Amino acid sequence: MRKVHVRNFKIRKFHVDEEVRNFYNGIFIDLGELAIFTGKVVKQFFQPPFEYKELIKQGYLIGNKSFSLISVTGFIMGLVLTMQMNPILSNFGAQTLLPGVIAVAMVRELGPVIAGLICAGKISSGIGAEIAAMSVTEQIDAMEVSGTKPLGFVVATRVLAATVVVPILVIFADAFSFLGAYLAINVFENMSITLFVNSAFDMLSFKDLIPATIKTFFFGFFIGLIGCYKGYNARSGTESVGYAANSAVVSSSLTVFVIDLIFVLIINIL
Amino acid sequence: MKKQKRALKLGIFIAAAIILFVVAVYLIGSKENLFSSNTNLYASFKDIGGLVVGNNVRFAGINVGTVKDIRIVSDTSVTVNMSVNDRYTKYIYKNATVRIGQEGLMGGKIVLILPGDKEAGQVEEGDFLKAVEGIDIQSIIAQAQRMIEEVNSTITNLHSITGKIDNGEGDIGKLLNDDSLTAQFNAAMSSVNSSLNHIAQLTSKIDSGKGDLGKLINENMLTTKLDAMLENADSTLYELHQTAYALNHGDGILSRLVHDKQMGLKIDSTVAKVDEGVVQITKAAETIANSWIFRLFSKNKKKTEDKKQPVQEFKVHAGDTIVIDDSIKAHIH
Numbered sequence: 001m002r003k004v005h006v007r008n009f010k011i012r013k014f015h016v017d018e019e020v021r022n023f024y025n026g027i028f029i030d031l032g033e034l035a036i037f038t039g040k041v042v043k044q045f046f047q048p049p050f051e052y053k054e055l056i057k058q059g060y061l062i063g064n065k066s067f068s069l070i071s072v073t074g075f076i077m078g079l080v081l082t083m084q085m086n087p088i089l090s091n092f093g094a095q096t097l098l099p100g101v102i103a104v105a106m107v108r109e110l111g112p113v114i115a116g117l118i119c120a121g122k123i124s125s126g127i128g129a130e131i132a133a134m135s136v137t138e139q140i141d142a143m144e145v146s147g148t149k150p151l152g153f154v155v156a157t158r159v160l161a162a163t164v165v166v167p168i169l170v171i172f173a174d175a176f177s178f179l180g181a182y183l184a185i186n187v188f189e190n191m192s193i194t195l196f197v198n199s200a201f202d203m204l205s206f207k208d209l210i211p212a213t214i215k216t217f218f219f220g221f222f223i224g225l226i227g228c229y230k231g232y233n234a235r236s237g238t239e240s241v242g243y244a245a246n247s248a249v250v251s252s253s254l255t256v257f258v259i260d261l262i263f264v265l266i267i268n269i270l
Numbered sequence: 271m272k273k274q275k276r277a278l279k280l281g282i283f284i285a286a287a288i289i290l291f292v293v294a295v296y297l298i299g300s301k302e303n304l305f306s307s308n309t310n311l312y313a314s315f316k317d318i319g320g321l322v323v324g325n326n327v328r329f330a331g332i333n334v335g336t337v338k339d340i341r342i343v344s345d346t347s348v349t350v351n352m353s354v355n356d357r358y359t360k361y362i363y364k365n366a367t368v369r370i371g372q373e374g375l376m377g378g379k380i381v382l383i384l385p386g387d388k389e390a391g392q393v394e395e396g397d398f399l400k401a402v403e404g405i406d407i408q409s410i411i412a413q414a415q416r417m418i419e420e421v422n423s424t425i426t427n428l429h430s431i432t433g434k435i436d437n438g439e440g441d442i443g444k445l446l447n448d449d450s451l452t453a454q455f456n457a458a459m460s461s462v463n464s465s466l467n468h469i470a471q472l473t474s475k476i477d478s479g480k481g482d483l484g485k486l487i488n489e490n491m492l493t494t495k496l497d498a499m500l501e502n503a504d505s506t507l508y509e510l511h512q513t514a515y516a517l518n519h520g521d522g523i524l525s526r527l528v529h530d531k532q533m534g535l536k537i538d539s540t541v542a543k544v545d546e547g548v549v550q551i552t553k554a555a556e557t558i559a560n561s562w563i564f565r566l567f568s569k570n571k572k573k574t575e576d577k578k579q580p581v582q583e584f585k586v587h588a589g590d591t592i593v594i595d596d597s598i599k600a601h602i603h
Contacts, residue, residue, distance in 0.1 A: 168287035
């Protein structure tokens, strides 16, 4: 009995070590493969044939189809943020600063990050599931056989579309958040739209707008790229489609925060 | 057709976003005077109190520009470059002054341009404006802190004073806490009251003309006498004046004695002659006295004088009292 117990214990310990090692190895392997995949995709941006029609289609599907979701989210964010900030600023008698505070908060941080997370949830999962399904049903292999470059046609177009469209969605999110903030302020007090716009843009500067806009291009690029990567590397079996979509959302959401952190650090240094 | 419709929708979507972005850039840029012609003005401060590039420049309550650049020139001088919109420069004159202000209690720093005189002329590119010391919130807080410390020390002193008073220390404390002082005060007041009664009686007597003081105050006899005395003194003084005048200016003997030198000389020579006469008379008298006839009479006279005053001798013993007559005191040496 004693010998069996000891042997079982040893086996169990070995099993735990293996899982941990596999987990960390998996992260670094994923990171390395993602880097290689990124290089291949970026290379496709500059290699003909350029798939304009597919790019427009993906831009429409990613952008226009996400517009309503992003605009509603932005509107609610502006509304809620104003209603939450109003009593705090009222304590200091600084309600007049409310449009400026909301504008800075939305343009610098909340607009890009919230829109990035929404896009990670909607776009990245959609792309991941779509390409994983294509991979599982061997459509990717079929493309390669037929002479169509799947990386150029499927991946590069989606990544490029996401890179272009996500900043546009962030602009709409900011604009709708301003609208929500304006309506929320008018719940508490009367403020003309001119005064609101002047107050909001009085506190904004290019230091707020430009880094935030540049940041959103990176958000879009990595949201598209991670979705494509997870889908492209999906294993056989239908369950891998769900796994790829889920993994794409988690990874791209985390990447949005990591990019945000890196940008804040860079801006503070500059 | 479906593809074209999709492209159109995407195009509108992108165009709307670009327009929104351009509007945002324009609004921010116009605030920072990027899309208007500007004039660069400068000012040197000792301390800019946290002013940063991009802060507003305000003139007459209007944001007329922004801080374009801040350069430290030396350890006591910081030059601030202000970019002022050309629309407003015609109202800013060369002798205008600038100071660092604060945009509300919680707001950032701003540069305030204070108006100058029209005679100095309009500012031009590169002009330096005179900087004046601004009101810094930190200095106000420091002053308030000093005031609070002083008030605190005053309150501590007051607390100490009131404590001493409450404990009956010092004169004020005794005044408030010690009843014996009141009793003493009452006694003093009663004595003062009786004194006042006496004074009242005294004054009533004076008023009724009783006693010398009453007469002095109520009757005018003394003043009448004084008037008469003064009149006499006045006439006496007049007489003296006339006499003195006569002595100085008249021809009488006294006047001549005082003023006439020749008369003085004559009197001197007369006195000298009289003196000489007296000497001769003395010599004549001695000659007479030494004559034998005169000696004859004088010896008899001396003998009678010696008989009249015999010398007496007394034996004095210890403890005797000697009484000397006043007529003899003059002959004792």
